[in-house]
Amino acid sequence: MAKQLSYPAMRRVFARFHDLEPEPKGELHHVNAFTLVVAVALSAQATDAGVNKATRRLFEIADTPERMLALGEAGLIEHIKTIGLFRNKAKNVIRLSQILLDEFGGQVPSSRAALQSLPGVGRKTANVVLNMWFHQPAQAVDTHIFRVGNRSGIAPGRDEAAVERAIEDNVPAEYQQHAHHWLILHGRYICIARKPKCGICPIRDDCQFEDKTP
Structure with a gap:
């Protein structure tokens, strides 16, 4: 489990996520x-x-x-x-x-x-x-968010509840609404389970993961 990122590092991380995808969307199809x-x-x-x-x-x-x-x-x-x-x-x-x-x-x-x-x-x-749907800053912690949170230091925690609290307590307020989607997408496509794509990771400089891939 990585050490919790500092507040300045958290701001840099989520500013990068925002710059890359200002309005991230969930990938499940729904109509209402x-x-x-x-x-x-x-x-x-x-x-x-x-x-x-x-x-x-x-x-x-x-x-x-x-x-x-x-x-x-x-x-x-x-x-x-x-x-x-x-x-x-x-x-x-x-x-x-x-x-x-x-x-x-x-x-x-x-x-x-x-x-x-x-x-x-x-x-x-x-x-x-x-x-x-209701645009509340609720944080749904799945396997991707759990992995990213612990690897990077964004939201370290021993279980899903702890990771959820870490996101709520440490992600800057203006990024809370979209934190859930940014972290899921990052885990799904960049910080994948077996061989994370650290070489193209936008938050590599602040990530606490020790075994970075080239």
Whole structure:
């Protein structure tokens, strides 16, 4: 685990991320808040590309809780059977659709606690929805962010909760909204797991990773 970067170094790091991509976007396809919740729930232990392929047609015919319930669990499975754990995920999506109708008037709630009350929606999923749809500076820590945070010193922590707190406590306020996406994209395409691309890394000078590749 790397040592936490200093505040001046954090400012330099996120200024570089901002300069390269001022408005980073999530890569999961969605058309509204409901489809975003569904897409993020489906993405557990699956790739964004795989989820997008499965939901492209699904979201054309089931983009609301009502339409998802009309499709039914068996119909949903036909669309998502290429995704890992599809049977359990289908059950959760149908259940959360019913709960949204029964308890939230068919609308996706904007509080973390309410989101986490939905089947298949944990803290990470809730934070993605809060960040991407409701534009709250919530930090969803996935494997990419956990790796980047610990390697670089941006957000060292022994578990996802600690990394989340480190981001909230140490990333300058003006960069909090997009920190989640910058770090995911950096981990997905530059600071990859087995052989990070340190030679083209925009934050190499401030990164605390000792075993930098050429």
